[in-house]
Amino acid sequence: MERAATRHLYLHVPFCPTKCSYCAFVTHVGSLKLADRYIDAVCREMDRAAALRPCGPLDTVYIGGGTPSMLEPAQIERLLRRSRELWGWAADAEISLEAHPATVDEARLHGYRAAGVTRLSMGAESMRHGELAELGRSHGPETVLRVLGAARRAGFKSVGVDLMYGLPGQSVESWRRGLGSLLEARPDHISLYPLSIEPRTVFAHRERRGLLTLPPDGDVAAMYDRACRLLRSSGYEHYEIANWSLPGRRCRHNLAYWHNHEFFAAGVGAHAYLHPHRTVNLSGTRRYIERIEAGESPVAERETLDVPAALGETVVLGLRLLQEGLDLADVRDRFGAAASSAVREAALPLIARGLLVSRDERLILPERLGLLGNEVWQRFVGLNVPPAPAQVA
Numbered sequence: 126m127e128r129a130a131t132r133h134l135y136l137h138v139p140f141c142p143t144k145c146s147y148c149a150f151v152t153h154v155g156s157l158k159l160a161d162r163y164i165d166a167v168c169r170e171m172d173r174a175a176a177l178r179p180c181g182p183l184d185t186v187y188i189g190g191g192t193p194s195m196l197e198p199a200q201i202e203r204l205l206r207r208s209r210e211l212w213g214w215a216a217d218a219e220i221s222l223e224a225h226p227a228t229v230d231e232a233r234l235h236g237y238r239a240a241g242v243t244r245l246s247m248g249a250e251s252m253r254h255g256e257l258a259e260l261g262r263s264h265g266p267e268t269v270l271r272v273l274g275a276a277r278r279a280g281f282k283s284v285g286v287d288l289m290y291g292l293p294g295q296s297v298e299s300w301r302r303g304l305g306s307l308l309e310a311r312p313d314h315i316s317l318y319p320l321s322i323e324p325r326t327v328f329a330h331r332e333r334r335g336l337l338t339l340p341p342d343g344d345v346a347a348m349y350d351r352a353c354r355l356l357r358s359s360g361y362e363h364y365e366i367a368n369w370s371l372p373g374r375r376c377r378h379n380l381a382y383w384h385n386h387e388f389f390a391a392g393v394g395a396h397a398y399l400h401p402h403r404t405v406n407l408s409g410t411r412r413y414i415e416r417i418e419a420g421e422s423p424v425a426e427r428e429t430l431d432v433p434a435a436l437g438e439t440v441v442l443g444l445r446l447l448q449e450g451l452d453l454a455d456v457r458d459r460f461g462a463a464a465s466s467a468v469r470e471a472a473l474p475l476i477a478r479g480l481l482v483s484r485d486e487r488l489i490l491p492e493r494l495g496l497l498g499n500e501v502w503q504r505f506v507g508l509n510v511p512p513a514p515a516q517v518a
């Protein structure tokens with residue numbers, strides 16, 4: 126079987142206006158002095174990737190960060206133009222840009238749209254003033270609603286909003302009210318993430334000193350349940366554990382991750398998957414630029430996936446898709462009949478306990494287990510797969 130062409134590209138923009146209290150991403154806070162040199166470097170990294178693996182056209186491009194909306198539309202246009210020159214874009218390509226509400230106005234949004242962006246993903250994180258202050262965010266909920274309206278007028282095909290729950294001082298009721306106020310504006314796509322305390326963040330430091338009071342686990346589970354019910358009754362499809370959309374508005378780029386398809390990536394700290402390798406670029410914006418300017422590879426880590434590892438990833442990622450689930454026919458096509466049988470076998474005890482549902486050659490995680498998938502994932506890690514010709518698309 127021929128391997129499918131790589132049709133997805135991620136570009137990382139590290140610049141951020143301030144550092145949020147929970148954030149462990151690769152970011153470069155403050156000055157944009159390096160921005161033009163950085164964009165040149167990312168374009169050169171794209172040149173390298175395209176020379177190594179010429180294919181396309183791209184079905185999706187995702188510019189994430191960091192805060193890509195700190196860049197001018199002309200700078201975003203340079204990145205997008207280079208990707209299009211190198212690989213081409215499919216006729217209905219989805220081009221996403223992450224935006225911080227405090228960094229955009231109507232003119233800037235029109236500029237991004239003119240540069241080719243079709244989908245805006247806005248990190249609102251909360252719709253409550255006090256919570257936003259705790260998170261170290263420099264905007265209020267009214268800014269989120271204003272940007273949503275401006276994005277619609279600018280003509281984006283889809284506008285998504287991210288929120289977090291399980292925040293310090295948050296109750297189930299305050300969470301419900303915040304989510305409800307967002308739903309009045311009816312974004313096309315909503316991502317909801319439970320707060321996780323990552324090492325080397327402001328929140329981790331506060332937690333160590335006993336200065337962080339988080340809601341109990343039972344309340345966090347109740348927040349997830351409330352969200353599921355509220356979004357369902359508002360017409361949203363819960364298509365991935367943390368993602369809901371109006372019909373026809375799913376994020377195709379992220380679907381490619383969950384289908385475990387290959388993707389190119391460029392930029393500081395960027396992760397790529399070009400089978401059998403997963404790679405991570407070095408962190409440190411200046412070091413990244415210097416490495417590229419010296420004509421060297423920015424890759425800092427490279428993992429070569431064997432068949433059990435690739436299969437385990439495919440299963441765990443596929444089970445995150447709550448509606449379509451893991452397609453066993455796809456597993457068979459990519460990894461062979463023995464692998465598909467091994468997955469089916471491993472699933473049997475979970476099906477018997479109601480932790481998985483088997484339907485139409487698919488395995489599906491029940492929505493109520495969205496926050497409790499670990500027990501299910503463990504079952505598929507390191508599956509003992511008999512050697513078979515593996516073909517990973």
Ligand code: SF4
Binds near residue numbers: 248
């Ligand atoms: S804006 Fe996003 S990437 Fe930047 S510091 Fe905040 S959470 Fe991190």
